[in-house]
């Protein structure tokens with residue numbers, strides 16, 4: 866059996882997330898949203914979706930994703946078990962993206 870994790874996929878059109886089992890050796894980054902048929906994105910095991918009505922928070926999530934931050938753990942200090950917490954607001958997200966740009970995912 867292939868190991869798999871339940872991961873959260875988020876759809877910006879529905880402003881919702883849903884969980885799917887994902888093969889950890891061949892992680893799917895995008896899936897079709899079951900509600901609207903648009904693309905949803907894999908934000909991993911620990912993603913907490915904002916409320917559907919909270920557009921500001923969804924804008925922040927979208928901003929992070931567009932800059933290569935898909936809620937992967939950011940650990941500037943390899944000896945530390947703690948990762949950097951993700952920003953709470955869009956303004957903080959802008960600083961965060963700039964500060965940790967070396968950790969951004971490089972996706973095609």
Ligand SMILES: [Zn+2]
Nearest residue numbers: 876879898901
């Ligand atoms: Zn959708």
